[in-house]
Amino acid sequence: MKPRIGRPFALAGLGLAASVALAAPAFAHHSAGAFDRTKEVTVTGTVKEWRWANPHPSMTIVADKSAPVQGEYLFEYPAPMAMQGQGYSRNFIKVGDQVKIKFNPWKSGAPGGLYQEISAPDGRSLKTRQ
Numbered sequence: 001m002k003p004r005i006g007r008p009f010a011l012a013g014l015g016l017a018a019s020v021a022l023a024a025p026a027f028a029h030h031s032a033g034a035f036d037r038t039k040e041v042t043v044t045g046t047v048k049e050w051r052w053a054n055p056h057p058s059m060t061i062v063a064d065k066s067a068p069v070q071g072e073y074l075f076e077y078p079a080p081m082a083m084q085g086q087g088y089s090r091n092f093i094k095v096g097d098q099v100k101i102k103f104n105p106w107k108s109g110a111p112g113g114l115y116q117e118i119s120a121p122d123g124r125s126l127k128t129r130q
Contacts, residue, residue, distance in 0.1 A: 035104040035114040043067045044100045052090040055079055061099060063111070074112035075103055078128060087126055097121050 045061035057077040063070060077083060080090075093099060098121055105113040117127040 034107055036107050037104050037114075039105055040102055040116060041068065041105050041113070042100060042102045043073055044098065045073065047093055047095050047097045047099055048072065050093050050095060052080060057083065059093070059101075059115070060112075061101070067111075069111045071111060073101075074110070075101060075115045076113070077115050086128070092124075092126070093118070093120060 043061070043063050044066065045063040047059060048062050049058075049060040051058045057080060059075045059077065061073050061075070063073055067073070080088075100119040101115055102117040103113040103115050115128065117125060119125045
């Protein structure tokens, strides 16, 4: 006769497996450790791409001539739900818009970073914390 695993043990095992599976995305998520939070940089340019998606929206701009580094800058934003609470919507910015962005730069030195404030063409300005 084969030993049977009791129902409570089977349910506990199933619960453990489910919690591990649900926690995996949290382990994969990164922190703001990739950004130098002691520095703020401001750059202006033209929006090349605006991606409103989970877990983080992102924006690529082509910097104007006043930028410290010429070319494309990549910015990361908070989750869409957090941004909506600050007044953002998917259509706040459009490709081709001229924007001014204040950000914490990537520690790697790559152009771009973690957005702190953005000024839109119509004069609206939104920050990570209003």
